Amino acid sequence: MVTGSDSTLSVVVAGGGTAGHVEPALAVADAVSELAPGTRVTVLGTERGLETTLVPERGYPLELIPPVPLPRKPSADLARLPGRLRQSVRRARAILDACQADVVVGFGGYVALPAYLAARPGLVGGRTRTPVIVHEANASAGLANKVGARGADRVLAAVPGSGLPRAEVVGIPLRRAITDLDRSALRAQARASFGLDPDAPTVLVFGGSQGAHSLNTAVTEAARDLSAAGIGVLHAHGPKNSVSVDRAEGGPDYVAVPYITRMDLAYAAADAVICRAGAMTVAEVSAVGLPALYVPLPHGNGEQELNALPVVEAGGGMLLRDAELSAQAVLDRLVPLLRDDSRLAAMSAAAGDAGHRDSAGRIARIVVDTARGGAGTDPHAARDGEDSVRGQGR
Missing domain, CATH: 3.40.50.2000 (Glycogen Phosphorylase B;)
Structure with a gap:
């Protein structure tokens, strides 16, 4: 005592x-x-x-x-x-x-x-x-x-x-590793650590241990088209799950891992995120200034959607209901965003302004x-x- x-x-x-x-x-x-x-x-x-x-x-x-x-x-x-x-x-x-x-x-x-x-x-x-x-x-x-x-x-x-x-x-x-993160300064090191293409627009995908299944399905089904569009992927699919990926020949790497221990490096490697909308997830993603496609868990009282709404309304993210999640929905929202540098920068700034570092x-x-x-x-x-x-x- x-x-x-x-x-x-x-x-x-x-x-x-x-x-x-x-x-x-x-x-x-x-x-x-x-x-x-x-x-x-x-x-x-x-x-x-x-x-x-x-x-x-x-x-x-x-x-x-x-x-x-x-x-x-x-x-x-x-x-x-x-x-x-x-x-x-x-x-x-x-x-x-x-x-x-x-x-x-x-x-x-x-x-x-x-x-x-x-x-x-x-x-x-x-x-x-x-x-x-x-x-x-x-x-x-x-x-x-x-x-x-x-x-x-x-x-x-x-x-x-x-x-x-x-x-x-x-x-x-x-934690400090998130609030002090300089994504630009750490980007080259972060991408190298995960084996990602150093120059390709990159999306980070993670859904948590309980909420990864529908995200895993939608994103892996979109993998070939994402690769063909020149977009790299870092995908944490959950330690209890496995994924099979079909990538376009010559396209950027699709890196699938069970779990990410260094989320600061994952955030630094990414240009955008597709994720759930738990309170900590929304707080971290917005604090580091990452545009996000939030897919709230469909369970409970709609709390996850409420977590994401302030960032979405500020222009720092997009909202997609789990029932509407599909490979095509992922492509329709992420490919135009990752091909538009000015929109990407504007959403990044809006996400950061909505965050609380x-x-x-x-x-x-x-x-x-x-x-x-x-x-x-x-x-x-x-x-x-x-x-x-x-x-x-x-």
């Missing part, structure tokens, strides 16, 4: 489970450490999440709490929920006390909810309130952040319209100010309304 002293700021970050929760949390942790050296940053997580690998790799202490997934249907698990939640909140409160936490920063999910509740006095024996900052990455807020936003000191959101009261639009915090730094300043007991601890410091900082993209 971590212990601390009164002279050092102590920040507890609750962002476990998926990469969409862990990566923004770590980006903020890095930015806080850079802004206020010596700050003690502790990450809350569970033994089931990606944080068990990602957090130690970044050098931060990880404190584990019991996971409390929320059942969506009546079941025995639902009946056991109150007891499990109480246990997790009690453990989170013990960590906050041991760390002498000055602020809790939550990024949603089943790790954040116990942290939000633990920060409130009286629920599990805590005598003092710990300030809370909530960040919502998705276009539609989840239950944990809806609970956390009630009485939070600051409420932050990636895009307008999240459904959280008093939300300030700040984008999604991203400075999100992690902005959030870090709010975190440090709140931890120090500054104006950031006033829950009404921002103007009422979600769009109080809309338009301050980069």
Whole structure:
């Protein structure tokens, strides 16, 4: 268990489970450490999440709490929920006390909810309130952040319209490898590293482990025509998938790989992207200024389409519904774009302007100010309304 002293700021970050929760949390942790050296940053997580690998790799202490997934249907698990939640909140409160936490920063999910509740006095024996900052990455807020936003000191959101009261639009915090990326300077090295044609217009294709199938089918069926049009392809098809590619003779390379570990190099190698529209994907692609053909996953409540809309409406991307996805649809949208340098440049600029490269730094300043007991601890410091900082993209 971590212990601390009164002279050092102590920040507890609750962002476990998926990469969409862990990566923004770590980006903020890095930015806080850079802004206020010596700050003690502790990450809350569970033994089931990606944080068990990602957090130690970044050098931060990880404190584990019991996971409390929320059942969506009546079941025995639902009946056991109150007891499990109480246990997790009690453990989170013990960590906050041991760390002498000055602020809790939550990024949603089943790790954040116990942290939000633990920060409130009286629920599990805590005598003092710990300030809370909530960040919502998705276009539609989840239950944990809806609970956390009630009485939070600051409420932050990636895009307008999240459904959280008093939300300030700040984008999604991203790691330095993305925010500092100079695509032009790295292009030759990036293309060489993947074995791509150094001069051909190149499209990057990736769909994530769960959403790659229809993208894989459409793009591989378009491979011969893309190659004949002089367009190279870097295609991450997913580790559980395989693809067969028919390329035009003499055309640029079509490079298919199961997974890309250096997304910064992949972005640098590309002139455009075809991808899903998860919150982190949209944030990274727009931050590096890449025009994109977004194909939202057709599942859920339409959240992915909402994630992409601000960039599309700004002119930095195109939207294609999964039901309309086909080889011909890919060709109709990408070939004209990649053959038009002026349009490509305009879309790239629009994507970059819609992105939030400075999100992690902005959030870090709010975190440090709140931890120090500054104006950031006033829950009404921002103007009422979600769009109080809309338009301050980069």
